[in-house]
Amino acid sequence: MEDILLLETIERYLNGSMLPEEKTYFEQLRKNTPEIDQMVVEHKLFLMQIEHFSEHKNLRNTLHSVHNNLVEKGNVYEGGEISTKGRVVQLWNKYRRVTGIAASIAGITALIISGLVVYFTPANNSQQIQQLNRVVNQVIKNQQAQGAKLKEVDSKIPKDVELTTSGSAFLIDGKGYLVTNAHVLRGSGAVVVNSKGEEFNAKIININLEKDLAILKIQDNEYKPVSSLPYSIRKTSIDLGEELFTLGYPREQIVYNMGYLSAATGFDGDTSSCQISLSANPGNSGGPVFNKSGEIIGILSTRQTSAEGVVFAIKARNIYDLVNELKESDTSVQKIKMPSSSSIKNKTRVEQIKEVADCVFLVKAYTEKEN
């Protein structure tokens, strides 16, 4: 109780709310009693501290309310509603250094790798590329009719003959009847090779230079007739833009390509053929052109040398004409039976190719050497 009284007195003294008489008395008391003086000093300090505390606290409160006020008014932007650009800039600023380091590492790595590639690449590479160019150039000269000259001599080809051209052909009857281009068969005989690399001797049984079509018959004991062909041959014409694909032998391996019908007529308005857009090369001649239901719509025959991707195919109905013509002139071929329905209509392209590939052949034509 005494302490409280003393504390109150000291506070009144420090507040300056003492009466003059009392104040003189208290100052006297303070001078004579060191303990009281000590208490006064201490309390003065404490009051100052609590005053500071109160000022700070009030200031902080004001600052908070001003801040929130300004955020509400929109004078201060805080997160959330800031524009994306701002955030991007912020992210950029944040990760500027990291990005820089990453970029320089990537740059240095790229330089080192390209240096190594240049260093280790065999020097003759460029020569090969050039040779290839030359071959292609030569081929392009003979391009109007797409036959590719062969350099190799194969086992079933008679020893004393010279290979003239090669191309593609496809079965129209499982017994071994093939259709190809007439220009592929510039020679006296031919062998055909299937996609597995097996060779068979073939005989040219009909050739129509005007239509540029020819029929071959495999005459080889090793040949096993196919009971039914997976594709059919379409008599009617198709629509522009229809998706098409082809298989052929521009090289020793079977090669797939796809494109679309780009014009209903062929070169110079030729109505017996049509124009398709896909990439074809010498050796594709005589190859079948399929639509996506697996019907043969044409025989790939020529391409325009002056333009890229312009390829002409002979319409498939010409095959029927050719076969009928043959039947009239030669009764021994009455038995050619053309496939009427496609069994690969709703299959995926990969499955279609698998089934069709066995029926597409590489044709190698030869002539007897002149002695």
Next chain:
Amino acid sequence: MKAEINEQILLRGLVDNDSKAIETIYKENYNMVQAFILNNNGTYDDARDVFQEAMITLYEKAKSESFVLTCQIKTYVYSVCRRLWLKRLQQLGRYITADENLEETVQVEDDLEIHEKRNAEFAIMERALGSLGEPCKSLLEAYYIQKKGMTEIAGEFGYTNADNAKNQKYKCLMRLKKLFFAQYNIGE
């Protein structure tokens, strides 16, 4: 000259805890500080904290008797914020690229030292008040911080008269002083 007088008025407003003056200073300086903090790996909350610390530093400086305004408020606030933020980044172990844009800054080291001491004292007082418990805490806050009269407090806290409230207040005050000085003297 006119601008200088305006700044003097603003500072007086700040000392008097006048929210209009504070709002003016806030408006004129906050976005600059925020941009600085955000550009230097800080968040919106960091910007807010640092700016408010700077305002308190400015307040203390303006309140001291020896106060002379040697530069614009903008320069001072920016210098303090910059200093505070760089210090915090250093504590976090982050480094900052030496600023290429040499903005005008002033020496604020001494002011910040005083400010830090004040902050420490503030924390001690806050802790002491916190461990005091109710109703002492509210009672003392009502008297010393909200500056309410004894009669008003007596009504609010349910004491029969002002004298009773006063007695209770002194009892609480003695406990607070004990708690405060226990910490404060260690700090000295």
